[in-house]
Amino acid sequence: xxxxxxxxxxxxxxxxxxxxxxxxxxxxxxSCAWRAAQAGLSVLVFERDAPGAGATGVAAGxxxxxxxxxFGEEALLELNLRGRGLWGGFAAELEELTGMASGYADxxxxxxxxxxxxxxxxxxxxxxxxxxxxxxxxxxxxxxRALEPGLAPRVGGAILAPQDxxxxxxxxxxxxxxxxxSAGGELICAAExxxxxxxxxxxxxxxxxxxxxxxxxxxxxxxxAWSNGGGLASGCGAPALRxxxxxxxxxxxxxxxxxxxxxxxxxxxxxIVTRGGSGEGAAGHRVVIGATMExxxxxxxxxxxxxxxxxEAAREVLPEVGELELLSARAGLRPSTPDNAPAIGRGGxxxxxxxxxxxxxxxxxxxLTARLIVxxxxxxxxxxxxxxxxPDRFDSLRVV
Ligand code: GLY
Numbered sequence: 428x429x430x431x432x433x434x435x436x437x438x439x440x441x442x443x444x445x446x447x448x449x450x451x452x453x454x455x456x457x458s459c460a461w462r463a464a465q466a467g468l469s470v471l472v473f474e475r476d477a478p479g480a481g482a483t484g485v486a487a488g489x490x491x492x493x494x495x496x497x498f499g500e501e502a503l504l505e506l507n508l509r510g511r512g513l514w515g516g517f518a519a520e521l522e523e524l525t526g527m528a529s530g531y532a533d534x535x536x537x538x539x540x541x542x543x544x545x546x547x548x549x550x551x552x553x554x555x556x557x558x559x560x561x562x563x564x565x566x567x568x569x570x571x572r573a574l575e576p577g578l579a580p581r582v583g584g585a586i587l588a589p590q591d592x593x594x595x596x597x598x599x600x601x602x603x604x605x606x607x608x609s610a611g612g613e614l615i616c617a618a619e620x621x622x623x624x625x626x627x628x629x630x631x632x633x634x635x636x637x638x639x640x641x642x643x644x645x646x647x648x649x650x651x652a653w654s655n656g657g658g659l660a661s662g663c664g665a666p667a668l669r670x671x672x673x674x675x676x677x678x679x680x681x682x683x684x685x686x687x688x689x690x691x692x693x694x695x696x697x698x699i700v701t702r703g704g705s706g707e708g709a710a711g712h713r714v715v716i717g718a719t720m721e722x723x724x725x726x727x728x729x730x731x732x733x734x735x736x737x738x739e740a741a742r743e744v745l746p747e748v749g750e751l752e753l754l755s756a757r758a759g760l761r762p763s764t765p766d767n768a769p770a771i772g773r774g775g776x777x778x779x780x781x782x783x784x785x786x787x788x789x790x791x792x793x794x795l796t797a798r799l800i801v802x803x804x805x806x807x808x809x810x811x812x813x814x815x816x817x818p819d820r821f822d823s824l825r826v827v
C-alpha cells in the first residue's frame with residue numbers, strides 16, 4: 428500500500444497475538460522493535476502519526492555525551508557513554524542490512540567559548556570532564572581555529588571532544604523502519620493506542636483507535652512525551668513526564684560553498700550540526716542549529732524569539748551562518764522526567780515495560796535502550812546500572 432494510503436487507512440494487525448507490542452515509532456520504539464524482531468519475537472508497533480513524527484524528527488542527532496556532560500548527572504553520563512559506544516556498530520549494521528544511510532559520523536565536537544564569560548564556564552566544565560577521566564582537551568583560540576577556520580577570531584578557546592559524533596535521525600528512522608519490516612516486524616501508523624488490556628495483574632494487549640486490538644505477552648511504551656497520556660495515563664504505573672520544547676533550524680549551504688564547520692560545534696547557547704556531503708545523497712550540506720529548552724506544555728509553535736536567539740548564538744561563533752539559506756524552523760517535545768534521566772525497564776502490571784523520558788538523549792541512547800529492553804524481554808533480571816533509571820522511581824509523583 429502506498430505510504431499515503433497507509434496513513435489514511437491503517438492496516439490491521441496480521442496476527443491476533445504478538446510476543447511484543449510497541450507503542451511509538453520514534454527512534455527508541457523502532458530500535459527496540461527491530462532488535463526484538465531480530466531476537467525472534469513477533470513484534471507489532473503502533474504509531475499515532477508517522478514514524479519519527481515526534482521528537483525524533485526534530486532531533487539534531489548529536490551523539491555527544493562528553494560535550495553534553497553536566498554537573499550532578501554522573502550516572503546518566505555513564506549510561507550516555509555506553510550508548511555512544513554502541514552507535515558505530517548499530518549504524519554499520521543498519522546501513523549494511525538496508526542499504527540506507529544513517530548519517531553516522533564520528534568527527535568529534537568542539538565546545539566553543541564565544542566570550543570571556545563563556546571561557547570561565549567552559550574551564551569549569553573542562554575541569555569536571557577531566558576529573559571524570561573523559562577524553563576532552565582544552566584548545567586555545569589559535570588551536571581551535573586551526574581545526575575549524577570558520578570560527579570567529581573573537582572565540583575564547585574551546586574544548587575538543589574527539590569521541591563525540593552525530594547521526595541523521597530522520598535517515599535513521601527510515602532505515603529502522605525498513606530493518607524492522609525485513610526482520611518480520613509490523614508497523615501500523617496513524618493508529619493511536621487508546622488503552623492497555625490487563626487481566627490478573629498482567630498486561631494482555633492493547634486497543635487502538637479504529638477498533639484495532641492486539642493481544643501481546645509484553646507491551647513496551649515508547650511514546651515519548653505522550654507516554655503517560657490518554658489511555659496510558661491511568662492505573663498502569665506511567666512515570667511522571669513533562670514535554671520540554673526544543674526549537675531547531677535547518678539551513679542549506681549554497682552550491683559550491685563549504686559548510687561553516689565540519690565538526691559538531693556547541694556553545695553554552697546553541698549547537699550547530701553539519702550534515703550531508705558523503706553518504707547522505709546529493710542534497711549537499713545542511714546545517715542544523717538547535718535547540719531551545721522551553722517548558723510550555725504541548726506547544727510546538729515556532730517563535731521569533733526562538734529563531735532569533737538560535738541564529739544569533741550560532742553566528743557569534745560561526746559568522747558564515749548568516750550566509751546560509753534558511754530552510755525550516757520546527758519545534759519538538761523532549762520527553763523529560765523529574766530528574767531528566769530516562770525511564771527504562773519494567774513498571775506497572777507484569778509484562779509492561781517503559782522506554783521513555785530520554786530528554787536530551789533519545790537518539791544517543793536508542794541502541795543501548797534497545798539492548799537493555801531485549802535483555803529484559805528475554806526474562807533477564809534488571810541490571811544494576813538500570814536501577815537509577817527505574818520507571819517506578821517517581822512513585823510519589825505517579826499519574827493515577
Ligand atoms: N541533545 C540535544 C537536544 O536535546 O537539544
